[in-house]
Amino acid sequence: MEFTKRIFNEAVDLDLSSENTDEIYCVISEHLGIDDIIGIFQVSKNSMLYDALMKWYEYKGIDPVDYEDNDAIYFTHGCNYAIYDDLVGGNGSSEAQKEFLDFLNK
Numbered sequence: 001m002e003f004t005k006r007i008f009n010e011a012v013d014l015d016l017s018s019e020n021t022d023e024i025y026c027v028i029s030e031h032l033g034i035d036d037i038i039g040i041f042q043v044s045k046n047s048m049l050y051d052a053l054m055k056w057y058e059y060k061g062i063d064p065v066d067y068e069d070n071d072a073i074y075f076t077h078g079c080n081y082a083i084y085d086d087l088v089g090g091n092g093s094s095e096a097q098k099e100f101l102d103f104l105n106k
Helices: 005-010 019-032 048-060 095-104
Strands: 011-013 039-044 072-077
Touching: 005 011, 005 048, 005 095, 019 039, 019 072, 039 048, 048 072, 048 095
Parallel strands: none
Antiparallel strands: 011 039, 039 072
């Protein structure tokens, strides 16, 4: 199986204007000590993306996860750049995304 950018579709960009996300927003905000989170990605622990990210983090020796609970991992993100770079520890240039996909397809 060849992995493409579609694997990132398994990351849910939470709607922070919804009452359903108030609790996780508050938990992550308190955990990080910040009040102005722009966005939060949620990756289910039952997804291929989660499995791929765990292998990637071990390979790279990084841990960009902002919060974790029993069901998912969470990442805060900014805007106006290569948004999925937050998931793979990038800097907004998309290079980390490319390296991640190359790693998965070895």
